[in-house]
Amino acid sequence: MTKKFTNYQDSFFIITILFFILGMIHISFSILGFLCFITPFVLFGIYKDKIWCKYYCPRAGFFMRFLSKISLKKKLPKVLKTEGFKRGVVIYFIINLFFVTMSTIMVSLGKVAPMGEIRFMILFTMPFDLxxxxxxxxxxxxxxxxxxxxSIMFSSTIVGLILGILYAPRTWCTICPVQTLTTVKKK
Ligand code: SF4
Structure with missing residues (x-):
């Protein structure tokens, strides 16, 4: 029998807001963001379906909640739907996670100073402190x-908000690495 899931996405939008607030209370809470990276793949591995995307994703809930009424619903540029672009986003995230891992090891070994600011898209330091x-x-x-x-969550949320305002609330899902990596191509 197929397992039934309750759709909590509408209410889980609050988790996205909580994530950013918790980071202002203490930056160490942001490490919880890894759950949003890992859980979709664990659920996909167990159920062979995009359970996270369909029923739980707080980010999708957040975009729907805040952008549904203000999205300009412009036509989505074809480039965003291409395999090349989607793979490029996956590669960007892999590089980002590589930097995160290596730099955290170096900081832990005392070889480099810890980062103490928010950066947009790896490179650009934000002009405010948390x-x-x-x-x-x-x-x-x-x-x-x-x-x-x-910084990863901040950058992807800003990009997702811009895409959502211009095109459709969940346009981010089109290029989200979770979507790309859990889409099984039919032969
Ligand atoms: S594609 Fe990404 S943002 Fe969209 S529902 Fe899935 S995990 Fe969430």
């Missing part, structure tokens, strides 16, 4: 990893 309302001291590697994860 408030850190909780004053706790943690290893540099954790702080660095937190800022890296926050």
């Amino acid at each position: 408030p850190q309302l909780l004053n706790i001291s943690l290893p540099n590697g954790i702080i660095h990893l937190g800022y890296r994860m926050y």
Whole structure:
């Protein structure tokens, strides 16, 4: 019998907001963002279906909740639908995760200083600091990893918001690495 899932996406939009707020309380909470990277693939591995995308994804819920009424619904450029572009986004994320891993190891070994700012698309430092309302001291590697994860989520959310405002609320899903990597091509 096929397992039935309840669709929580509409209410899980709050998790996206909570993620960004928690990062302002203490950057180490941002490491929880890894759950959004891992869970879709675990569910896909178990059920051979995009369970995360269909029923749970907080990001999809967030875009639907806030962009449905204001999206300009312009025609989606063909380039965004091409395999090449989607694969490019996957490669970008793989490179990003490689940087995250290597730099966190180097910071933990004391070879380089931890990152202490939010960056957009790996390179561009944002002109604001995150408030850190909780004053706790943690290893540099954790702080660095937190800022890296926050930066990834921040960058992809901004890109997703821009795409969602221009085209359709969930346009990000078209190029999301989860979508690309869990789409099984029919032969
Ligand atoms: S494609 Fe990405 S953003 Fe869209 S529902 Fe799936 S995981 Fe969420």
